[in-house]
Amino acid sequence: MYDLLIKNGRIVDGSGQPAYDADLAVLDGRIARIAPHIDEPAQTVIDAAGRLVTPGLIDSHSHSDSGVLLGPDGWNMLEQGITTQITGQCGTGPVPAYPNLFEGVRQKYGPEKVRELEEKCATFGSFMEAVSRMELGTNMAFYASQGNIRGAVMGFRMGDADPEETEQMKALMAEAMEAGFLGFTTGLVYAPSIYAGTRELVELAKVAHSYGGNYASHIRGEGLHVLDAMREAISIGEQSGIPVIISHLKIKGKQYEGASRDMLRLIDESNARGVTVWAEQYPYLASSAPLISQIPPQFAEGGNDKLVERMRDPALRKAMERAVFEDYETFESNIYGAGYGGILISSAYYTPQYEGRYVAEIAESEGKAPFDVICDMLIANNGVVQAIYFSQNESDMLRILAHPRVMVGCDASDVQGHPDRDKPAGGHPRGMSTMVRRLELIRDHDLMDVETAIHRMTGLPAEVAHLPNVGQLREGWNADICVLDYPHLKANSDYICPYRKNEGIDYVIVNGKIAVKDNTFTGVKNGRVIKRGSSRA
Ligand SMILES: [Zn+2]
Known part of the structure; x- marks a missing residue:
């Protein structure tokens, strides 16, 4: 009796070799068998007709x-x-x-x-x-x-x-x-x-x-x-x-x-x-990085808490802004690269009113210079602000x-x-x-x-x-598997709503256990630490 049997799927095995139709059986967290027809019983059977069966x-x-x-x-x-x-x-x-x-x-x-x-x-x-x-x-x-x-x-x-x-x-x-x-x-x-x-x-x-x-x-x-x-x-x-x-x-x-x-x-x-x-x-x-890391590093000597402290000094604050815009040759700040209109605040724990808004727009609505918006926000959050740069x-x-x-x-x-x-x-x-x-x-x-x-x-x-026993569908290897509805795969998340559910992810299986069904996490946690392997198994 197998733990899991995936029937009628099209196997894309992760090696780059041509796909083929087969059934795949899982036992004790491993891929036990891949064959044209597996008819032994299994605790759970997934019908993957019309679906791709791929490695996780x-x-x-x-x-x-x-x-x-x-x-x-x-x-x-x-x-x-x-x-x-x-x-x-x-x-x-x-x-x-x-x-x-x-x-x-x-x-x-x-x-x-x-x-x-x-x-x-x-x-x-x-x-x-x-x-x-x-x-x-x-x-x-x-x-x-x-x-x-x-x-x-x-x-x-x-x-x-x-x-x-x-x-x-x-x-x-x-x-x-x-x-x-x-x-x-x-x-x-x-x-x-x-x-x-x-x-x-x-x-x-x-x-x-x-x-x-x-x-x-x-x-x-x-x-x-x-x-x-x-x-x-x-x-x-x-x-x-x-x-x-x-x-x-x-x-x-x-x-x-x-x-x-x-x-x-x-x-x-x-x-x-x-x-x-x-x-x-x-x-x-668009990229994403800590906002504090966009201030040239010469101001961060001694640590980010020191950098935040230096922002309280108006002369140093001016020097930082100058360095961002005039020394782009030396340090490529995203503040310069994206411009204030292209910086979206994604998280700022102590100032949630700024999350999901652009720096230029915040500056406008508060009647402040945009660089002051950045510095004041960093000070209010002890330096921990995440932003997105277009x-x-x-x-x-x-x-x-x-x-x-x-x-x-x-x-x-x-x-x-x-x-x-x-x-x-x-x-x-x-x-x-x-x-x-x-x-x-x-x-x-x-x-x-x-x-x-x-x-x-x-x-x-x-x-x-050098990760041993993962990355391909092979007998004896770890049963990390996806069942995908390839023609209907669709990402619904965006910059404003980053948590929207995807479509086309029928199943995700981790070490033989079903962690996602119908695009939704099942609550099953079955991952492991993988250490560097010296050679492939
Ligand atoms: Zn990086």
């Missing part, structure tokens, strides 16, 4: 790492077909914890929770252990975040690491790899990650590479300097041997339309000369999406709790619908066949990140 989708870029310890169920990830999240991205994670890291948590959950998290996030090992004990909605795999490694060793200090600090950071890197992390990430626009120079990163990369890890980078610039920023990441791969993944590949700034051609050519040329380079992307034209072109987004080295990442987190589906603001639609929107775009623009599309969202990212 893999989110190559998640930020659920810190929030996972607060006990979310992953419903927003599951409801778009995701069964595995690869987290710790952009150099910003929970471990090792450094002072003030959990300010957002303190605001919502109080200081007791912060102490608990700091204890769990003291070392890479203690973090892995704590997460392994959680009930997880999706499977979770982790990159080590270089911003935390640097922050723990050097604090928010600009400038190069001395030899002793370098050794301490390398030791932490090794500790992460021993604990089963996948490699490391940087966020070279975020303090303190940004304070690291290329040479320092090469040293960490050598350590991660010696364990078979990867280097994933939110690069130093995604607008004017995007090619140089990509070249830096690639040179780290070249000097250390580590495979490179460019995070959320995009070109910001509507004036740079067409730049993706040169960016993708750079990736192709690097691979052609033996430097392994991948990328991942979310299929939206600054990209569709032609570049689609060109990047179609490229064979590009995977997919939501660049979002598990939503804590269950907000009303029509609740305005609070997030970016990518957190609810990245996977569905990507498949919709592929289908409607006829960008590639469905086998290729699914491969880049399943088998390929599993192989790149």
Whole structure:
């Protein structure tokens, strides 16, 4: 007797090979059998006639790492077909914890929770252990975040690491790899990650590479300097041997339309000369990032609380605004890139009246200068404000999406709790619908066949990140499975209502258990921690 039997579906197995009609049986969390007709009984039978049966989708870029310890169920990830999240991205994670890291948590959950998290996030090992004990909605795999490694060793200090600090950071890197992390990430626009120079990163990369890890980078610039920023990441791969993944590949700034051609050519040329380079992307034209990270980093020395303090000084505030608009050559702020009319406030805990509104519009209605709106809001929220920035072109987004080295990442987190589906603001639609929107775009623009599309969202990212036994439908492998109504897939979330339900997600199965039925989370949490595997099973 099988636990689960999916009958009459069309199997797209995640390898990129042609689809075929077959039944698929699940037992004890694994795929027990795939065959033209399976007639043995099963506890649950799903009729998948007219549906695609695919591996569970893999989110190559998640930020659920810190929030996972607060006990979310992953419903927003599951409801778009995701069964595995690869987290710790952009150099910003929970471990090792450094002072003030959990300010957002303190605001919502109080200081007791912060102490608990700091204890769990003291070392890479203690973090892995704590997460392994959680009930997880999706499977979770982790990159080590270089911003935390640097922050723990050097604090928010600009400038190069001395030899002793370098050794301490390398030791932490090794500790992460021993604990089963996948490699490391940087966020070279975020303090303190940004304070690291290329040479320092090469040293960490050598350590991660010696364990078979990867280097994933939110690069130093995604607008004017995007090619140089990509070249830096690639040179780290070249000097250390580590495979490179460019995070959320995009070109910001509507004036740079067409730049993706040169960016993708750079990736192709690097691979052609033996430097392994991948990328991942979310299929939206607006980005999202902490508002405080849009203030040039020289004002953040000493930490974000210091930066907020400096905003109270009118002369420093003026200097910040000047730096945003006049020093774009040095630091690409989204405040410049999107303009005040293109910045939408998505969350601001202490000033909810601003959520779902644009900075220019708030300034207008309050009779204030827009930069003062930003500073006053940051002060009121102790620096914790999330915003959305509109600054990209569709032609570049689609060109990047179609490229064979590009995977997919939501660049979002598990939503804590269950907000009303029509609740305005609070997030970016990518957190609810990245996977569905990507498949919709592929289908409607006829960008590639469905086998290729699914491969880049399943088998390929599993192989790149060395995740054992997931990413393909194969006998003996983990039963992470989607049943999709491909012609009717539809993303309904948008920038104003980011939590609206998707369509076309019939079932999502995590380690053999049904976590989503008819586009809706069932309440079943059956995810696990996945550690880096040395080779494919
Ligand atoms: Zn990022």
